Amino acid sequence: MLILWELFLSFATVGLFCIGGGYASMPLIQAEVVEKHAWLTMREFVDIFTISQMTPGPIGINAATFVGTRVDGIPGSIAATAGFVFPSLIIILILAYLYYKYGDVGAIRGILNGLRPAVVALIASAGVGILLLALWDKEKLPIAVSDTNKIGVLIFALSLAAVHSKKVGTIKTLLASGILGLVFYSLASF
Amino acid sequence: MNEMQKQPEQQPVTYWTLFKSTFLISAFTVGGGFVLIPLMKAKFVDEYHWINDKEALDLVAIAQSAPGAVAINAAIIMGYRMGKVKGLLTTLLGTVLPPLITLTIVSQFYTAFAANQYVQMVLKGMQCGVAAVILDVVLDLVLKQCRKKLLLPILIMFGSFVASYIFDINIMYIILVDAFIGLAFMQKPVYN
CATH class of the missing domain: 1.10.12 (Lyase 2-enoyl-coa Hydratase; Chain  A, domain 2)
Structure with missing residues (x-):
């Protein structure tokens, strides 16, 4: 039971402090999983990267499941994953409540008006990266027509x-x- | 926020459709975050007409501003919007289960999985499909922003794209700067 609680807490820490998403969470996961608890070796930790490149889901969830399974089987993977999403769940719940209650307040409106075109840009940025990766096997320009x-x-x-x-x-x-x-x-x- | 017109072809929201769509999107999407969000948008906004573009982008902006994985946050907030706490638990489960199941299996024998050429072929094909769906969503959103003929949102859009794609600037900084620009200059109703 104690190990499940430790998994939950460890990944809750990662989930809470991983701001900016995606690979920004890797150093946090490394600190918890490799350095603090020694649940994985550095080698196994790097493998999570490779696996995440070709399996569904955010890297945080993938890491939580991988580590949880290694440490305590299926209960472990559930405890670690639940830990990872728990902080998001609480914080998003509060933000969503505030949005539907105060979304029309001038300052909040202004911030969201500024963020909407930014979200379009971020989706576009990921989209261009994926498109190049799919058709030219690299995420960044320049590309050569002959490599298509x-x-x-x-x-x-x-x-x-x-x-x-x-x-x-x-x-x-x-x-x-x-x-x-x-x-x-x-x-x-x- | 009260301009959410019910469209004639709007599909009724049920927990099953919510679960099914998030589960399938999550299962077939490799890459997380901003890959999953345009797919949700394609499904919830363009296919089911549950919410409109503007509200979807607001929700994604909130998802991006909170800690945790963006894909999970977006699923949580969309679920909350469609069905309060029960809806949120439905979409959360739908999004988390596919990686949970896949990784539990893959962690046992991942070298065989990674080296399998047929797995590679399917993944390579799906990458093209995902790129097509995202491009379709992106073109639609970009054109809508441009059609408003307002300078500031267009500048934010192109500036953020250049910052993110060309200069690899951390998304958090981009969000902070754009939130500040919005707070300072975009409170007028014309930008709503």
């Missing part, structure tokens, strides 16, 4: 046509793109 992944372009164009038509749902488009990837790349490798 032709199968990627085809799947991208088909998916874009599908979502833009509004006739095919988001999930179905994603599933289809995965299947197309399997089919096209298998054919290409023969």
